[in-house]
Amino acid sequence: MKLHILGCYAATPRTLTNPTSQVLEIKNHMFLIDCGEGTQVQLRKNKIKFSRINHIFISHLHGDHFFGLPGLISTFRLLGREKEMHVYGPKGIKEAITLFLKLGDSWTNYPLIFHELVSKERQIVFEDDKVSVETIPLNHRVYTNGFLFREKLGERKLNSKAAAAYKIDKVFFKNIKKGNDVILDDGSVISNDKITFDPDKPKSYAYCSDTGFEPEIIPQIKNVDVLYHESTFLESEAKLAPKTKHATAKEAATIAKNATVGTLILGHYSTRYKSIGLFKAEAQTVFENVELADDGKTFEF
Amino acid sequence: MKLHILGCYAATPRTLTNPTSQVLEIKNHMFLIDCGEGTQVQLRKNKIKFSRINHIFISHLHGDHFFGLPGLISTFRLLGREKEMHVYGPKGIKEAITLFLKLGDSWTNYPLIFHELVSKERQIVFEDDKVSVETIPLNHRVYTNGFLFREKLGERKLNSKAAAAYKIDKVFFKNIKKGNDVILDDGSVISNDKITFDPDKPKSYAYCSDTGFEPEIIPQIKNVDVLYHESTFLESEAKLAPKTKHATAKEAATIAKNATVGTLILGHYSTRYKSIGLFKAEAQTVFENVELADDGKTFEF
Numbered sequence: 001m002k003l004h005i006l007g008c009y010a011a012t013p014r015t016l017t018n019p020t021s022q023v024l025e026i027k028n029h030m031f032l033i034d035c036g037e038g039t040q041v042q043l044r045k046n047k048i049k050f051s052r053i054n055h056i057f058i059s060h061l062h063g064d065h066f067f068g069l070p071g072l073i074s075t076f077r078l079l080g081r082e083k084e085m086h087v088y089g090p091k092g093i094k095e096a097i098t099l100f101l102k103l104g105d106s107w108t109n110y111p112l113i114f115h116e117l118v119s120k121e122r123q124i125v126f127e128d129d130k131v132s133v134e135t136i137p138l139n140h141r142v143y144t145n146g147f148l149f150r151e152k153l154g155e156r157k158l159n160s161k162a163a164a165a166y167k168i169d170k171v172f173f174k175n176i177k178k179g180n181d182v183i184l185d186d187g188s189v190i191s192n193d194k195i196t197f198d199p200d201k202p203k204s205y206a207y208c209s210d211t212g213f214e215p216e217i218i219p220q221i222k223n224v225d226v227l228y229h230e231s232t233f234l235e236s237e238a239k240l241a242p243k244t245k246h247a248t249a250k251e252a253a254t255i256a257k258n259a260t261v262g263t264l265i266l267g268h269y270s271t272r273y274k275s276i277g278l279f280k281a282e283a284q285t286v287f288e289n290v291e292l293a294d295d296g297k298t299f300e301f
Numbered sequence: 302m303k304l305h306i307l308g309c310y311a312a313t314p315r316t317l318t319n320p321t322s323q324v325l326e327i328k329n330h331m332f333l334i335d336c337g338e339g340t341q342v343q344l345r346k347n348k349i350k351f352s353r354i355n356h357i358f359i360s361h362l363h364g365d366h367f368f369g370l371p372g373l374i375s376t377f378r379l380l381g382r383e384k385e386m387h388v389y390g391p392k393g394i395k396e397a398i399t400l401f402l403k404l405g406d407s408w409t410n411y412p413l414i415f416h417e418l419v420s421k422e423r424q425i426v427f428e429d430d431k432v433s434v435e436t437i438p439l440n441h442r443v444y445t446n447g448f449l450f451r452e453k454l455g456e457r458k459l460n461s462k463a464a465a466a467y468k469i470d471k472v473f474f475k476n477i478k479k480g481n482d483v484i485l486d487d488g489s490v491i492s493n494d495k496i497t498f499d500p501d502k503p504k505s506y507a508y509c510s511d512t513g514f515e516p517e518i519i520p521q522i523k524n525v526d527v528l529y530h531e532s533t534f535l536e537s538e539a540k541l542a543p544k545t546k547h548a549t550a551k552e553a554a555t556i557a558k559n560a561t562v563g564t565l566i567l568g569h570y571s572t573r574y575k576s577i578g579l580f581k582a583e584a585q586t587v588f589e590n591v592e593l594a595d596d597g598k599t600f601e602f
């Protein structure tokens with residue numbers, strides 16, 4: 001898994017910082033998560049191929065997470081896209097994008113499929129044989145979902161040396177990777193664990209932005225490898241957090257600690273702060289393994 | 302008058318180029334003309350104070366002229382704006398912006414006043430005692446207006462030396478600047494032309510983008526000081542111009558020549574071209590006084 005931070009600052013795009021957008025590479029998917037104004041330029045700067053994006057997840061319809069979407073969808077058309085594009089986001093997103101395209105008489109040539117979300121319960125919104133994506137209901141001023149990306153357990157890995165020692169024919173390999181034993185011509189049974197290794201442990205990534213401090217999400221994100229949690233404020237502005245339904249760095253760390261996640265990545269910093277170093281320091285008073293998102297930064301895990 | 306080019310490339314924002322937006326400084330106004338994605342960042346880069354913008358003119362509702370508007374309007378709110386903002390653009394613009402603000406539950410705190418345009422005839426859309434702005438109906442794939450900005454003739458300028466020589470009291474100056482003669486205490490009349498100079502010649506700026514070659518606009522823009530005319534294509538792609546209702550550099554120059562404008566500024570270059578030098582060369586085969594717009598460039602006239 002690889003996470004590309006395209007933008008991770010709150011409120012308004014500025015000369016050197018961008019509103020929220022990120023790309024998660026997971027099992028050959030390139031999932032775009034949120035799409036603030038300027039996302040398409042950030043995709044270019046970060047050398048991410050537009051053609052590899054087929055799924056866009058929008059947490060909520062505040063401008064700093066959403067206003068880059070009409071332009072991105074239009075640019076896909078200009079680039080000659082033909083493949084389906086799936087957009088997951090709050091109800092209303094279809095009407096909004098459709099209106100913008102209609103006013104410009106600029107319908108997409110490719111199928112643009114909206115998956116509008118209304119449920120306040122968690123739900124699986126995407127699933128294939130390798131990955132699932134489910135919503136994480138968050139607590140913000142408007143209807144907002146985080147997203148939980150989980151790899152599925154892969155096939156068992158063939159132990160080639162052992163298979164050779166047992167003189168097992170290649171035709172059995174596909175079946176072996178599925179976990180089956182092998183019955184040789186002489187009737188003897190080779191149990192699967194002798195000729196395979198365990199598959200890689202499936203990885204998981206939880207994206208939680210924007211939200212106030214919301215302990216109800218902890219059971220759902222328990223033990224994820226990586227949690228991206230918004231931290232709009234430092235302790236000095238902690239009073240503003242509940243009013244605006246945003247979180248502080250310490251609150252994000254408290255969620256991370258109680259969910260026993262592997263790594264906490266902080267982001268969605270208020271643009272009032274001139275540097276972001278203090279976010280890490282304050283979070284680490286609660287939870288050790290903290291990373292700071294920044295525009296253009298990537299994380300591999 | 303001073304023109305700030307914030308963006309002057311067609312179609313889609315890229316790492317180093319921006320879609321259309323410009324700011325015209327004229328008689329203490331800062332008029333924003335078109336608002337492609339990224340305009341608010343370009344305003345910052347070009348050090349234009351957001352608070353000085355009170356009027357936004359949108360030519361048409363294609364993304365590269367319009368998709369920066371929701372974000373800019375939201376940012377004005379975040380900056381604590383209280384003054385009225387006037388937006389002039391094609392019918393539908395109010396519904397579009399209103400829907401985006403509604404979905405984010407982010408109404409502006411300041412009065413946001415839309416002046417929706419539907420007429421295919423030219424019309425004055427803004428006027429005060431110093432400036433008028435009228436639409437220039439253009440020929441594009443969707444309903445599109447250019448805008449003609451005209452300074453009004455100012456007051457006559459006092460000839461201080463002459464006024465002193467005639468011993469004219471200051472109380473008369475306001476009246477003299479309005480063009481009136483002065484009657485001295487002894488009954489003698491000093492005619493206005495002896496104590497004033499002509500006011501500065503009013504300047505005019507015509508913005509014409511996007512449009513195909515449209516000679517019908519020539520009478521309206523006759524003798525303007527500066528014409529900004531789109532030139533999406535070079536001669537090598539001239540065939541595409543009528544199909545897409547865009548113009549070539551030579552067509553823009555032909556309009557400039559027949560309208561006997563002072564200076565032609567070219568812009569709205571197709572992003573297919575790696576450099577823009579040829580636009581000037583091709584235009585100058587028709588009309589001599591050609592300038593090339595480029596992002597971040599300013600023109601004073």
